[in-house]
Amino acid sequence: MxxxxxxxxxxxxxxxxxxxxxxxxxxxxxxxxxxxxxxxxxxxxxxxxxxxxxxxxxxxxxxxxxxxxxxxxxxxxxxxxxxxxxxxxxxxxxxxxxxxxxxxxxxxxxxxxxxxxxxxxxxxxxxxxxxxxxxxxxxxxxxxxxxxxxxxxxxxxxxxxxxxxxxxxxxxxxxxxxxxxxxxxxxxxxxxxxxxxxxxxxxxxxxxxxxxxxxxxxxxxxAPATRFVATFLGAANLFLARRTPDGIQVGASVVAAAGAAAGGRGEHEVVAVVRPEEVEVAPARDDLASGFLARGVVEEVMFTGALERLRVRLEDGAATPLLSFVDGDSTTALQVTRTQHEQRGFAVHPGQSLAIGVRRVHVLPTPLSSFTACATSAALAEALVRQPLLAALVARMKTRVAVRVEPRLGVPDAPCESAADFVGTTVLASQTDCAYRAEWLLRRGAQDLLVLPQQAAAPQRVLIHWMGEAVRGATLAVSASVLRHLSAEAVYVGIVPDDGAGGHGMRELLDARSEAKAAHGLEIRTELRYGDVSQELARRLGAAPGQMLIVGVADLARFAERFRAVLDSGQWPVLIVHRAAP
Amino acid sequence: MAASPAGALAGEDRRPGQHSWMHTIVRWLFIATSLAFLAAVLLAPLATVFVMAFAKGVDAYLHSFADPDTAAAIRLTLLTAAVVVPVNTVFGLAAAWAIAKFEFRGKSVLITLIDLPLAISPVISGMVFVLLFGLHGWFGVWLQEHDLSIVFALPGIMLATMFVTFPYVARELIPLMQQLGNDEEEAAITLGAGGWMTFFRVTLPKVRWGLVYGMVLCNARAMGEFGAVSVVSGHIRGLTNTMPLHIEILYNEYNFVGAFAVASLLTLLAALTLIVKTLVERTGYRRR
Incomplete structure (x- = not known):
């Protein structure tokens, strides 16, 4: 070398x-x-x-x-x-x-x-x-x-x-x-x-x-792995799609994804990349050689020499969550480029309605797709959407925030008000009793839960910890994904219980570092502490300003009690990654 | 196409709607005003110096330089300039380098301090040294005990001159160094050059015109300084009188030919400095 x-x-x-x-x-x-x-x-x-x-x-x-x-x-x-x-x-x-x-x-x-x-x-x-x-x-x-x-x-x-x-x-x-x-x-x-x-x-x-x-x-x-690379290297249309056993479901259509087989946890939301040159347009659905995506209306036709650039507005915009933000423009316009050959086959003019097909879809391996702000009322949820750290993450990740209202959030044994599944990362405002609310959401199916204090800004250091080997992979994947969008350093905090045996903690530390590097390309520092997990985490978070915690949890038993100190204080952003042990 | 010959000569384009005769008149008006002003303020006094110096013929003119006191004044002025200019050049380079290349606490204070001598009256600049080193000054007794004299002696004159002239080199170099940046130095370092080599082979040649210009200004002021030197010199004939002080004494004694002869020499020295600068610049652009 x-x-x-x-x-x-x-x-x-x-x-x-x-x-x-x-x-x-x-x-x-x-x-x-x-x-x-x-x-x-x-x-x-x-x-x-x-x-x-x-x-x-x-x-x-x-x-x-x-x-x-x-x-x-x-x-x-x-x-x-x-x-x-x-x-x-x-x-x-x-x-x-x-x-x-x-x-x-x-x-x-x-x-x-x-x-x-x-x-x-x-x-x-x-x-x-x-x-x-x-x-x-x-x-x-x-x-x-x-x-x-x-x-x-x-x-x-x-x-x-x-x-x-x-x-x-x-x-x-x-x-x-x-x-x-x-x-x-x-x-x-x-x-x-x-x-x-x-x-x-x-x-x-x-x-x-x-x-x-x-x-x-x-x-x-x-095959970019991150949305930054996908959008920085050439133009890209980003979709929020669902991974199903049949393939990738974009809007109403199911498209076979290129080289993305292993799904892991059944049906879930993913971010799909479609390059402008992989989009096909035709007068009608039957004329498409590729999988049908939606119908659209041509907004703009631009001649750039060898290629023609189109902006096409999708007709069922809501059903097809398109994430492309072109120069801060958040309209759901699809970018399409066509060769001279394609132009000769089918001339297009602004205002024309046409069928859109997709030749190739690439699914990003990132586990973070979109955010859902969850609160007891619509007003509180809207306020949460404007939280600065969340707004920064949404802008950098080029994704969107949905709103979910749960009036009985935190009430024991109450079912969810909304019938929809928990999609993407659920966001909760940090306040008193929010440890109970967090447990309430996690028990009802939320997998990634971000607890945000009102004033929290982008952190300078992110502490990472997981409880149980079953969530190690998921926690590292989520951490890697979050850290790509923050200019913060990552520290894995290994905690050995006072009564526990020694040597084990150090090996876990080294495993964590090498796995983060090998599987996610994430460089992390490591440190080892002794004592009770939640107490040590709270102490470590309080040691310096501008810190954030990402914690993996496999078992929800006594969750609220254990994390009250960290969650209810309202000082630190905490991202909880919950995967039930198999 | 009615471009005036003058306009065509300068190779300029006429804007639409612009009157050529108006343009010509305005231009000549400006040139005439500047020339008239120059003549009144600069040329006439300069001419007077030489006219008065030669009023009683060349013999009288040359004779005035035979006076030992005049010769001493000339020697003292040249000696002072010879010491002050190099010292201030080194100081100015160091200060400009520090200000242009590094970020440090108190940088703005340093910049302000460098400007201080330009802002305060030369008389006060001289007074400061009398207060410090004079018989009733802070160090006066100690100096007397050790038989050292600063005020009313050569060291005092040099200190006062240094004080008054030290901004000139630094002031020329600071903006120049800031504008030229660090890239060439960094390139030299990556090519293997050490600190001294980078300074002498890259930085110094890069700023040499600014440096020469600063030295010329510094020299001109050092030779011509009156106020500050007048306070510290003590006006001892043949010992602590510089050329400007000597001119004043001769003038007050109604020795007009002598006064203007020395003045003409001082003027010639200033002109010489400017000629040296022009020559250095011109040969500098030609390659070895």
């Missing part, structure tokens, strides 16, 4: 900008770090170069731990977005700088310079000053300069940002060519997904300081 990152974390003013990132980059690999601005990708690159330190974790280059090695001794080449050429030196002097630093002889330097200039196709430009070159040429010089001292690793920080489209493409090809020729491990940081697709062997997608997913471009595009 040429670059190994192990739990790299960097804070600015208490907020983690790079959050527990672990990554292995192979020899000669071209790796692209992709993410929106502020996702921490540039900070991570600067940490690899040694220009900024890390607060936690290790960085190794070719097996050598460089976490505490100065930038100038790391042997990396770095190319900046704005070139950062030495403006008072000629091209030749710029390129030879690293060699001069190393006291190489003039003859050797000249030979190396000629070789590099040939590599970046700038022969004969030796005596020019940077100001006499175009942007693309300057960036070529910057690449040559970064390669002069034969670094083991080449780092590129948005190198094409300031260039126009044509030159960008040309330079992309040059850099890829040079990289292949030298076989140098390369990390490129960009926010441009097209660039990532064009260049990468593998892409790592970052958001909120966390490395969400890593994979080959086509893998990430066809």
């Amino acid at each position: 040429s670059i190994t990152l192990d739990q790299v974390t960097k804070h600015y003013g208490g907020v983690p900008v790079v959050n527990d990132v672990s990554l292995d980059i192979g020899d000669g690999e071209f790796f692209v770090l992709l993410g929106p601005s502020g996702s921490g990708k540039s900070t991570l690159l600067r940490a690899i170069a040694g220009l900024s330190g890390v607060d936690h974790g290790r960085i190794a280059l070719h097996g050598r731990d460089v976490t505490h090695v100065a930038a100038r001794k790391r042997g990396v080449g770095l190319v900046f977005q704005n070139y950062a050429l030495f403006r008072h030196m000629t091209v030749a002097e710029n390129i030879e700088f690293a060699l001069r630093v190393r006291h190489m002889r003039g003859k050797v330097r000249r030979a190396r310079r000629k070789e590099l200039l040939r590599l970046v196709a700038l022969e004969g430009m030796d005596e020019r000053l940077p100001a006499q070159l175009s942007g693309g040429q300057q960036q070529r010089v910057a690449v040559a300069r970064a390669l002069a001292h034969k670094p083991e690793v080449l780092l590129l920080d948005e190198p094409f940002g300031a260039l126009d489209a044509k030159i960008r493409e040309e330079l992309r090809r040059t850099i890829r060519q040079v990289q292949r020729e030298l076989g140098i491990s390369t990390v490129l940081v960009t926010h441009d997904q097209e660039e990532a697709f064009a260049m990468a062997d593998r892409i790592g997608i970052m958001n909120l300081g966390r490395l969400l997913e890593v994979g080959a471009p086509h893998e990430l595009y066809t």
Whole structure:
């Protein structure tokens, strides 16, 4: 491995900008770090170069731990977005700088310079000053300069940002060519997904300081694991669907899902991804070659050259819960792209009614689909919907909040008022007696229950604990899903009862960490405590501000009594994951 | 197409609806005003200096420099500038570097303090040193016991001049360094350069024009400073009189030729500084 990152974390003013990132980059690999601005990708690159330190974790280059090695001794080449050429030196002097630093002889330097200039196709430009070159040429010089001292690793920080489209493409090809020729491990940081697709062997997608997913471009595009990746890499229509034994039920229609068989717990709500090019439109249902989804009305037709983009409003919008939020527009308009060939077969104009089919559906493995705010009256439920943390989660997860009114919430032995099943994550306001209300809901079928204090904001640390091995997998899956949408660090708190045997707790800790990493790509810290579970959790939550708890529960016996201290205090958001032991 | 010849010469585009004769008149009006103002405020006084200096012929002019007191004043001024400018250059670089590259507590206080000498009257700047090091000052007794003199001696003149001129280099460099950023330095570091090498090979060449300009201003002020130096010098002829002080004394003694001769020299020195700056800039753009 040429670059190994192990739990790299960097804070600015208490907020983690790079959050527990672990990554292995192979020899000669071209790796692209992709993410929106502020996702921490540039900070991570600067940490690899040694220009900024890390607060936690290790960085190794070719097996050598460089976490505490100065930038100038790391042997990396770095190319900046704005070139950062030495403006008072000629091209030749710029390129030879690293060699001069190393006291190489003039003859050797000249030979190396000629070789590099040939590599970046700038022969004969030796005596020019940077100001006499175009942007693309300057960036070529910057690449040559970064390669002069034969670094083991080449780092590129948005190198094409300031260039126009044509030159960008040309330079992309040059850099890829040079990289292949030298076989140098390369990390490129960009926010441009097209660039990532064009260049990468593998892409790592970052958001909120966390490395969400890593994979080959086509893998990430066809089978994303998170809704952020699904919507950030290309356009995507997100649906709230139901997984049934027959397939994926989107609205009224059942569609076979691609490569998603294992369901786990019977029929439940899932998030389905349909790419715009996987949508088919036809005049009538019988003309569709693919599974029928719904009828729709064309809202907008846009010609973009090779492809035609449509926005189609679904006619039975309520029955087909579409989650696409295009630029903050929450209307249920489906995005469709069609090739010239398809356009010739069936011309479409705004206002036209047509049948919509879906060729391929991908189901996200996330266990969190939508939220349902539950309260004793509609007004209280509406107030809960506006709670800041819930609103933030809903916006980031691009999902929706339903409202469920249960007038007799918490009344012992009273049945549910609403006949509907509990779908997605149920949300409950934190108040006195809410431990009883929580137990009431859990006993009546709520599986994931989020208890929210009125003022709780996005947490900085999420504590994770489960009671019983039966809920370990589910708790980790839910934790991973929640943490992708929060810039918080995750800590697994193992608690060994005072009377319990020693050694067992430590093994559980290590198992938890490796399972979180292997199954969910989530890096978590671990800590071990001794004592009564609920007391220790309350004490640990009170130890610092801005904490949240995710707790897995298999057995509901004495639930309310045990969690009163944590739930009724109204200080901390708590997510309860309940799965009955088989 | 009735573009005036002047407009065509400048290669400018005429906006629709713009009167060409009006345009020409306004332009000449502005140029004439600026020239007239310059002539009245700058050229006429400068010319007077030289006219008065040569009023009694070249011999009288040259003769006035033979006076040992005048020669001493010239030496003292050059010596002061030679010490003050390098010291303030180092200080200005350090201060600008600290302010532009680091975030630290009290940064705004430091920036304000650097500006202080520009804001307060030079007389007060001189007075401060008298209060500190004078016979009745804080350190006066101690200095006398150890037979050291600062006020009414060379060290006092240099301290006062330093105090008055120290903002110039830092003031030039701070905005320049902030604007140029850190990227080139970071690039040098990743290429293997150490701290000193990065400073001398990258940072210093990068800011050299700002630095030269700051030094020129600093030098001009150091040679010409009157107020602060007047307070601390004690006006001892041939010992603690700098050129500006000496000019005043000669003038008060009705030795107009002598006064204006020294003044002309001071003016020439200032002009020389500006010429040096222009030359450095011009050769700087040409490559070795």
